[in-house]
Amino acid sequence: MSAPETFDRIVLTAAVVMIVVAGALLLIRIRRGPSMLDRAIALDVCAALIIAGLGAKSAFSRDPYYFPIMMVLAFLGFTGSVGIARFIAVRDRPQSRANPPPPAATGTKEGAE
Amino acid sequence: MSPWYQIADTAGALLVLIGAATSLLGVIGMLRLRDVLSRSHAATKPQTLGLLLVLIGVGLRLGVGMDLATLGLVVFFQMMTGPVAAHLVARSAYRTGQIDHERLLFDELDEQLTEER
Numbered sequence: 001m002s003a004p005e006t007f008d009r010i011v012l013t014a015a016v017v018m019i020v021v022a023g024a025l026l027l028i029r030i031r032r033g034p035s036m037l038d039r040a041i042a043l044d045v046c047a048a049l050i051i052a053g054l055g056a057k058s059a060f061s062r063d064p065y066y067f068p069i070m071m072v073l074a075f076l077g078f079t080g081s082v083g084i085a086r087f088i089a090v091r092d093r094p095q096s097r098a099n100p101p102p103p104a105a106t107g108t109k110e111g112a113e
Numbered sequence: 114m115s116p117w118y119q120i121a122d123t124a125g126a127l128l129v130l131i132g133a134a135t136s137l138l139g140v141i142g143m144l145r146l147r148d149v150l151s152r153s154h155a156a157t158k159p160q161t162l163g164l165l166l167v168l169i170g171v172g173l174r175l176g177v178g179m180d181l182a183t184l185g186l187v188v189f190f191q192m193m194t195g196p197v198a199a200h201l202v203a204r205s206a207y208r209t210g211q212i213d214h215e216r217l218l219f220d221e222l223d224e225q226l227t228e229e230r
Contacts, residue, residue, distance in 0.1 A: 015133035078198035
């Protein structure tokens with residue numbers, strides 16, 4: 001193996017490691033929340049990271065084998081976050097400084113008990 | 114093997130690395146920013162710029178016509194579906210009141226919503 005090829009391999013391995021680290025940090029964001037919309041955005045970024053990881057793998061081994069998977073992910077990756085933003089986030093409101101929790105008398109679970 | 118192929122290979126690998134670094138920076142921004150809108154701003158870096166750089170790098174390393182067409186389709190779909198999801202998420206964040214209105218410089222949507230009433 002020639003020297004530039006070794007350099008390429010090292011660079012691509014570093015790229016894959018960066019993408020995996022980014023995915024791990026993204027899992028922290030998905031775990032922490034605080035609202036479903038943050039998780040929806042993180043889901044979009046997760047699809048983009050999977051596409052980037054498959055691209056780095058294809059660049060490493062020079063095969064176009066995973067390109068259809070990348071295309072399907074690019075085409076359908078946004079449906080999950082659209083569904084969350086459209087149907088789930090309306091019911092889920094985080095309790096924060098900007099958005100104080102509603103009083104208990106307005107039909108929450110504590111008020112119903 | 115001509116030297117131009119070698120140069121294209123190394124440039125492609127470096128572009129993939131730059132794209133991965135951009136994605137990592139965007140995800141770090143998603144961890145550190147504190148609002149849905151600012152996190153959405155950070156999330157567009159891996160989705161557009163990082164992915165574009167990675168796919169250009171892959172195209173430089175593969176360099177066959179059919180593969181380049183598929184990569185172009187991936188970029189096209191990603192650019193087309195990203196704004197749709199971002200728009201719906203930001204709209205839902207606005208409607209459910211998860212935005213700190215005092216920190217906004219302009220709020221044209223609020224003007225339109227109040228004119229409706």
